[in-house]
Amino acid sequence: MIIGARLGLPVGKATRNAFGEALRDLGRSHPEIVVVDGDVHNSTRTGYFAKEFPDRFFNVGIAESNMVGVAAGLAANGKTAVVSSFACFIMCNGFDQLRMSVAFPQQNVKVVGSHAGISIGEDGPSQMGIEDVALALALPGFTVLCPADEHAARALTRLMIETSGPAYMRTGRLDVPIIYNEESEFTLGRANRLRDGNDLTIIASGLMVAAALEAAHLLAEEGIEARVLDMHTIRPLDAEAIEAAARETGCIVTAEEHLLAGGLGQQVAAVVADTWPVPMGFVGLDNQFATSGAPDALLVRYGLTADDIVRVAKRAFGRR
Amino acid sequence: MEEGTRDLGKLSQLAGHMRRTIVEITTKAGSGHPSTSLSMVELLLPLYFGGVLRHDPLNPRWPDRDRFILSKGHGAPALYTVLAMRGYFPEADLSTLRVIGSALEGHPNMLRVPGVEASTGSLGQGLSLGVGHALAGRLDGRDYRTYVTVGDGESQEGQVWEAAMAASKFGLGNLVCILDHNEYQQTGAVRGVMPIEPVNDRWSAFGWHVIEIDGHDLGAVFAAYDEARTIKGQPTLIHAHTVKGKGVRAIEQDEKQSHYHGVPLSPDEARVALEELA
Numbered sequence: 001m002i003i004g005a006r007l008g009l010p011v012g013k014a015t016r017n018a019f020g021e022a023l024r025d026l027g028r029s030h031p032e033i034v035v036v037d038g039d040v041h042n043s044t045r046t047g048y049f050a051k052e053f054p055d056r057f058f059n060v061g062i063a064e065s066n067m068v069g070v071a072a073g074l075a076a077n078g079k080t081a082v083v084s085s086f087a088c089f090i091m092c093n094g095f096d097q098l099r100m101s102v103a104f105p106q107q108n109v110k111v112v113g114s115h116a117g118i119s120i121g122e123d124g125p126s127q128m129g130i131e132d133v134a135l136a137l138a139l140p141g142f143t144v145l146c147p148a149d150e151h152a153a154r155a156l157t158r159l160m161i162e163t164s165g166p167a168y169m170r171t172g173r174l175d176v177p178i179i180y181n182e183e184s185e186f187t188l189g190r191a192n193r194l195r196d197g198n199d200l201t202i203i204a205s206g207l208m209v210a211a212a213l214e215a216a217h218l219l220a221e222e223g224i225e226a227r228v229l230d231m232h233t234i235r236p237l238d239a240e241a242i243e244a245a246a247r248e249t250g251c252i253v254t255a256e257e258h259l260l261a262g263g264l265g266q267q268v269a270a271v272v273a274d275t276w277p278v279p280m281g282f283v284g285l286d287n288q289f290a291t292s293g294a295p296d297a298l299l300v301r302y303g304l305t306a307d308d309i310v311r312v313a314k315r316a317f318g319r320r
Numbered sequence: 321m322e323e324g325t326r327d328l329g330k331l332s333q334l335a336g337h338m339r340r341t342i343v344e345i346t347t348k349a350g351s352g353h354p355s356t357s358l359s360m361v362e363l364l365l366p367l368y369f370g371g372v373l374r375h376d377p378l379n380p381r382w383p384d385r386d387r388f389i390l391s392k393g394h395g396a397p398a399l400y401t402v403l404a405m406r407g408y409f410p411e412a413d414l415s416t417l418r419v420i421g422s423a424l425e426g427h428p429n430m431l432r433v434p435g436v437e438a439s440t441g442s443l444g445q446g447l448s449l450g451v452g453h454a455l456a457g458r459l460d461g462r463d464y465r466t467y468v469t470v471g472d473g474e475s476q477e478g479q480v481w482e483a484a485m486a487a488s489k490f491g492l493g494n495l496v497c498i499l500d501h502n503e504y505q506q507t508g509a510v511r512g513v514m515p516i517e518p519v520n521d522r523w524s525a526f527g528w529h530v531i532e533i534d535g536h537d538l539g540a541v542f543a544a545y546d547e548a549r550t551i552k553g554q555p556t557l558i559h560a561h562t563v564k565g566k567g568v569r570a571i572e573q574d575e576k577q578s579h580y581h582g583v584p585l586s587p588d589e590a591r592v593a594l595e596e597l598a
């Protein structure tokens with residue numbers, strides 16, 4: 001894994017695995033949890049739950065829009081309905097159902113999209129969730145979550161389940177660097193400050209949080225001290241932390257494994273523009289689909305590494 | 321454009337070559353869907369080598385070409401292999417499957433690969449595209465035919481049935497759907513995950529002419545394509561019973577086919593498989 005390598009971060013589990021384990025564990029204390037699948041539980045890892053609670057697990061076949069509707073019906077009867085597929089399939093194929101049957105009536109449906117980002121690698125662009133956050137943000141009332149490592153995935157899964165209302169969480173396919181530990185604390189809507197610095201702030205989500213830490217390390221070697229925020233909750237967004245970053249560090253760079261259109265960066269920019277305008281830079285996938293290839297090679301080709309953050313950060317810093 | 325052969329011995333040899341190539345390139349890539357690809361070999365060969373498909377590898381966008389759409393896009397290794405064997409691009413390119421920079425992505429990309437009619441990989445969408453192609457052919461007064469391969473698991477998608485309804489309403493005698501009924505999908509047997517039976521009755525009820533065949537019997541496959549050509553004013557479903565992983569004993573005999581769905585053979589398994597297929 002190219003990301004985090006220069007920091008020597010140990011590589012942990014994929015966030016999809018940690019989500020699957022946490023969901024199964026929560027199933028023991030939460031009999032109201034039910035899970036709906038579309039023939040991909042071995043990919044999304046809801047299979048762990050299915051194995052232990054077969055009666056509360058429903059595989060409806062390859063039928064994402066139906067799957068979302070079924071989950072909404074279960075939720076209407078007091079269930080905490082978790083529905084999961086690849087991020088692109090559930091958000092794109094199930095979108096109208098998410099809008100009309102889940103968001104509009106504010107049903108307690110937890111949508112989990114796996115295989116988010118381009119780091120899924122060889123399966124290629126048709127399987128990559130690169131627009132899922134934008135779509136989730138287009139569903140009024142949805143909480144939107146993006147865990148950076150296995151500890152974050154476990155903690156956010158618990159918070160998502162134990163907080164009523166519709167939510168979307170994206171998970172990744174790859175084993176990723178560990179940033180947190182079991183004691184790390186998470187609050188929905190409150191960014192985690194992972195590094196202090198007063199020259200600029202890097203606000204990142206998911207896999208790019210490790211890249212942000214690595215970039216901060218590289219920037220420090222050049223005398224630029226970067227603050228790093230893990231924006232694990234993209235809605236409700238931590239506007240306070242963003243405004244403070246703008247006031248105190250004078251420039252902000254965002255990094256996400258998602259299309260720039262409608263993603264984290266643009267959400268942050270809206271807050272910055274509204275509160276304390278400062279120069280900004282954006283790292284993400286720019287108006288294109290990726291291709292097939294090894295994950296590391298893709299991250300390099302599409303500009304999603306620590307070096308890319310450093311490059312964009314210096315440009316923003318120069319305009320500070 | 322050339323006539324193609326109906327010599328079943330010759331085609332069986334080509335089938336062996338296709339299967340070996342599918343195993344080789346997916347094992348080399350280290351990912352991909354060999355079992356998905358192996359079940360459709362005899363469905364593809366009559367199209368591309370038996371003269372069923374009217375096409376020209378040197379002119380892939382020829383307006384009068386027959387269309388072939390691989391709706392089950394994860395069967396890309398089979399499609400790429402037959403296209404390369406037929407001269408759409410060099411066979412040597414096949415070894416770049418899934419490598420960064422290669423046009424041969426994990427799922428078919430029509431912008432990058434000559435002969436690929438549709439970009440697929442999100443299941444359920446190909447038959448609708450086929451309806452569009454067939455309608456365009458009628459509008460433009462062209463007599464090309466459109467073929468779409470759909471997976472049995474894939475046919476659980478509602479869109480497949482929306483397309484089936486439309487094809488029947490519009491009386492698309494120029495449209496053929498090939499159902500690759502290999503009994504398995506990603507997480508298990510189709511019967512267990514979400515039954516699609518009774519297949520023939522369902523498609524008939526949607527207004528389709530149904531032909532049920534053994535999808536590995538080349539003679540039966542030719543006969544089905546020939547019969548479809550005689551059906552006017554109604555789309556045809558070729559209900560092909562197939563074996564997922566056909567030709568590779570390790571996969572065929574695996575009770576939980578899900579072990580092999582989307583998983584290539586290891587180099588050791590591939591060696592054994594290539595001997596079996598020799």
Ligand SMILES: Cc1ncc(C[n+]2csc(CCOP(=O)(O)OP(=O)(O)O)c2C)c(N)n1
Pocket residue numbers: 038039040062064089093355356357359392394441442443444470471472473474475500502504505506564581
């Ligand atoms: C819309 C959508 N949902 C889920 C998937 C993930 N997926 C890829 S292949 C597959 C199973 C396909 O089974 P089937 O259609 O029977 O094809 P086979 O491999 O057996 O030929 C699934 C669920 C997908 N590609 N697209």
Ligand SMILES: [Mg+2]
Pocket residue numbers: 471472473500501502503504505
């Ligand atoms: Mg199948």
